[in-house]
Amino acid sequence: MGHPQEVDVIVAGGGPAGCVVAGRLAYADPNLKVMLIEGGANNRDDPWVYRPGIFVRNMQRDGINDKATFYTDTKASSYMRGREEHCSVSRTLSISQGDREAELNEPLRCANILGGGSSINFQMYTRASASDWDDFKTPGWTAKDLLPLMKRLENYQKPTNNDTHGYDGPIAISNGGTITALGSAFILSSDTNVYTDFVSSAAHDFLRASDSIGIPFSDDIQGKLELCLKLGQHSFLLDLDTSHASEIWAKYINRHTGRRSDAATAYVHSVMDVQNNLFLRTNSRVSRVIFEGNKAVGVAYVPARNRAHQGQTLETIVKARKCVVLSSGTLGTPQILERSGVGSAELLKKLDIKVVSDLPGVGEQYQDHYTTLSIYRVSNESQTLDDFLRGDKEVQKELFQEWEVSPEKARLSSNAIDAGFKIRPTEAELKEMGPEFNKLWDTYFKDKPDKPVMFGSIVSAAYADHSLLPPGKYITMFQYLEYPASRGKIHIQSANPYVEPDFDSGFMNDKADFAPIRWSYKKTREVARRMDAFRGELTSHHPRFHPASPAAAKDIDIQTAKGILPERVHCRHSHGMLRGTWHAPGEPYNAAKVHEDIKYTEEDDKAIDDWIADHVETTWHSLGTCAMKPREEGGVVDGRLNVFGTENLKCVDLSICPDNLGTNTYSSALLVGEKGASLLAEDLGLKIKTPHAPVPHAPVPKGMPATQQVR
Numbered sequence: 001m002g003h004p005q006e007v008d009v010i011v012a013g014g015g016p017a018g019c020v021v022a023g024r025l026a027y028a029d030p031n032l033k034v035m036l037i038e039g040g041a042n043n044r045d046d047p048w049v050y051r052p053g054i055f056v057r058n059m060q061r062d063g064i065n066d067k068a069t070f071y072t073d074t075k076a077s078s079y080m081r082g083r084e085e086h087c088s089v090s091r092t093l094s095i096s097q098g099d100r101e102a103e104l105n106e107p108l109r110c111a112n113i114l115g116g117g118s119s120i121n122f123q124m125y126t127r128a129s130a131s132d133w134d135d136f137k138t139p140g141w142t143a144k145d146l147l148p149l150m151k152r153l154e155n156y157q158k159p160t161n162n163d164t165h166g167y168d169g170p171i172a173i174s175n176g177g178t179i180t181a182l183g184s185a186f187i188l189s190s191d192t193n194v195y196t197d198f199v200s201s202a203a204h205d206f207l208r209a210s211d212s213i214g215i216p217f218s219d220d221i222q223g224k225l226e227l228c229l230k231l232g233q234h235s236f237l238l239d240l241d242t243s244h245a246s247e248i249w250a251k252y253i254n255r256h257t258g259r260r261s262d263a264a265t266a267y268v269h270s271v272m273d274v275q276n277n278l279f280l281r282t283n284s285r286v287s288r289v290i291f292e293g294n295k296a297v298g299v300a301y302v303p304a305r306n307r308a309h310q311g312q313t314l315e316t317i318v319k320a321r322k323c324v325v326l327s328s329g330t331l332g333t334p335q336i337l338e339r340s341g342v343g344s345a346e347l348l349k350k351l352d353i354k355v356v357s358d359l360p361g362v363g364e365q366y367q368d369h370y371t372t373l374s375i376y377r378v379s380n381e382s383q384t385l386d387d388f389l390r391g392d393k394e395v396q397k398e399l400f401q402e403w404e405v406s407p408e409k410a411r412l413s414s415n416a417i418d419a420g421f422k423i424r425p426t427e428a429e430l431k432e433m434g435p436e437f438n439k440l441w442d443t444y445f446k447d448k449p450d451k452p453v454m455f456g457s458i459v460s461a462a463y464a465d466h467s468l469l470p471p472g473k474y475i476t477m478f479q480y481l482e483y484p485a486s487r488g489k490i491h492i493q494s495a496n497p498y499v500e501p502d503f504d505s506g507f508m509n510d511k512a513d514f515a516p517i518r519w520s521y522k523k524t525r526e527v528a529r530r531m532d533a534f535r536g537e538l539t540s541h542h543p544r545f546h547p548a549s550p551a552a553a554k555d556i557d558i559q560t561a562k563g564i565l566p567e568r569v570h571c572r573h574s575h576g577m578l579r580g581t582w583h584a585p586g587e588p589y590n591a592a593k594v595h596e597d598i599k600y601t602e603e604d605d606k607a608i609d610d611w612i613a614d615h616v617e618t619t620w621h622s623l624g625t626c627a628m629k630p631r632e633e634g635g636v637v638d639g640r641l642n643v644f645g646t647e648n649l650k651c652v653d654l655s656i657c658p659d660n661l662g663t664n665t666y667s668s669a670l671l672v673g674e675k676g677a678s679l680l681a682e683d684l685g686l687k688i689k690t691p692h693a694p695v696p697h698a699p700v701p702k703g704m705p706a707t708q709q710v711r
């Protein structure tokens with residue numbers, strides 16, 4: 001079918017928010033012509049997208065993978081020991097302490113494929129705290145206002161005891177088909193409505209260890225919202241421990257199909273299968289919005305790669321009769337605005353771009369969550385994904401074949417991230433966290449007990465390049481800072497859409513951000529040490545403590561090491577380990593041991609801070625560059641997501657968040673999309689249809705299983 005040169009609504013950018021807007025509007029009115037223009041490739045039925053277990057591959061920068069865009073951070077941070085660029089998880093994980101030089105050249109990446117982050121992300125499901133939305137201070141955006149939309153998007157497939165989840169929405173949420181286990185693997189039954197509550201021994205091990213250091217188990221941290229709304233006061237939540245608790249993590253995986261639940265399949269392919277009014281253009285980068293006066297009347301787009309004769313820029317123009325929606329993500333949307341004449345007048349004049357609306361807030365206040373990862377050795381009997389990631393051909397064949405036979409039960413229908421927690425410090429811990437963080441605590445966290453400070457998860461594998469790791473089994477403690485005080489920015493350097501922007505991630509440029517990450521490193525380490533499977537620390541992936549410090553990381557114990565390579569030939573030392581390396585063997589495992597917390601000196605704390613500075617990196621939870629707040633405070637959009645000083649132009653993606661959200665952000669991007677779709681439907685006199693069009697491959701939800709009913 002040919003594509004029209006004029007439609008009613010253009011959506012620029014096919015990430016989660018853009019897919020929701022395009023799909024919901026097109027389904028609401030089959031006569032409304034909607035065009036979705038995406039810079040990356042189509043994700044439809046791409047096995048590298050829909051098989052959940054191989055998600056790490058989609059972050060590689062190897063010349064083959066084109067599912068991610070790479071942004072280079074251009075500013076040095078004095079707090080990061082002169083680091084000019086921060087890097088991706090896959091790279092950081094792969095390096096040892098000595099490889100810092102190589103690490104410095106790795107850029108930040110974000111999605112470049114239809115579905116945006118939802119096609120390549122880790123599939124971890126969490127939700128923001130109620131106070132996060134209330135803090136937007138915008139009518140129509142309180143947690144109470146948004147709760148019906150949170151439910152509208154979900155096909156929740158886990159048991160629940162609260163009324164905050166939805167059951168006939170397009171986005172599936174479950175524990176995945178199989179939960180990777182340390183010690184054993186459990187399979188969820190998909191042909192019965194009775195939910196089988198299998199949880200891996202790794203997850204249990206982690207949860208027990210967390211409980212033993214004062215992080216209690218909760219059956220649904222993400223449901224805390226309801227309590228908040230019912231009680232009408234956030235302070236109650238502290239007593240209920242919901243912002244300081246652990247749980248079995250849910251995943252964006254449909255347990256009936258074993259497939260990733262990405263936004264394009266859920267909202268766009270579903271509509272394109274049954275209607276013909278949704279037009280999709282992929283591999284097309286929107287360069288600018290076309291204005292008549294200050295009214296948006298269309299967009300210009302260029303091929304994703306500039307391969308034209310003599311580097312000419314080939315623009316195609318599509319007209320929009322009713323509205324243009326920018327949904328190109330936190331790093332993409334502000335660039336389109338600036339190229340279109342919406343941004344700081346000073347910058348635009350310098351670049352010879354005609355000013356349509358002077359909005360100095362465009363591209364400012366860039367935020368993310370800051371990740372650090374520490375890796376631990378686990379027992380040789382543990383079942384982890386390491387052999388698969390290491391490239392063991394037999395194991396890979398077995399896992400891929402398993403998928404072909406029964407994807408809904410296959411080990412690849414999991415992300416191997418089964419449990420985690422959100423935590424807040426105690427009064428005693430706060431005292432050790434220094435004046436900078438305490439000041440932030442008093443103004444930001446103290447009166448918002450539903451806001452966690454840190455997020456932590458267990459991954460049943462080393463998140464690392466295994467070619468650089470010793471053989472063996474691993475777990476990774478994956479932690480991130482939920483509400484960094486640091487801020488960055490992104491601005492164009494040219495009107496040419498192929499020229500890289502000037503990007504300053506701002507990582508760790510506020511000193512207050514060090515203390516909570518340091519505190520959480522200690523916490524996750526205490527959890528790991530108390531797990532039954534624990535057999536030591538992968539010293540290359542821990543702070544460089546003084547070798548004589550009691551806090552110094554200790555590697556695998558000799559007995560476990562011998563079990564990994566029983567046929568090895570000994571070198572030099574009777575215990576088979578080489579001196580002169582950073583590896584120090586740990587104590588033999590003792591199941592009966594009662595642990596004491598490691599005591600850290602000031603020098604140890606300094607070593608942790610250096611490690612943070614050298615290794616902290618993105619969680620790909622970018623937000624905030626086109627904030628919804630008053631124009632005079634640097635705002636870019638109003639409460640209806642209209643861009644100030646323009647007509648018929650909205651931004652609908654996570655760039656609109658005026659402040660951070662304490663969550664993995666896919667749920668929030670979908671929610672912003674749902675809210676944007678509702679606002680647009682109101683503008684256009686339409687009604688959103690529920691349930692949405694049937695999701696390809698997914699059986700239609702048959703109502704709520706007994707175990708999911710509110711008790």
Ligand SMILES: Cc1cc2nc3c(=O)[nH]c(=O)nc-3n(C[C@H](O)[C@H](O)[C@H](O)COP(=O)(O)OP(=O)(O)OC[C@H]3O[C@@H](n4cnc5c(N)ncnc54)[C@H](O)[C@@H]3O)c2cc1C
Binds near residue numbers: 013114116655
């Ligand atoms: C590697 C990774 C792991 C993550 N893990 C998780 C997780 O486990 N759980 C979770 O909840 N969240 C996770 N996230 C975050 C989550 O996916 C994002 O918050 C979410 O996708 C943001 O949605 P968005 O619609 O705002 O923008 P994006 O997802 O960034 O989508 C923007 C889209 O616009 C396109 N685009 C950009 N510029 C242009 C242009 N000029 N013209 C046309 N198209 C353009 C891009 O290709 C992209 O498809 C992860 C993200 C990544 C990248």
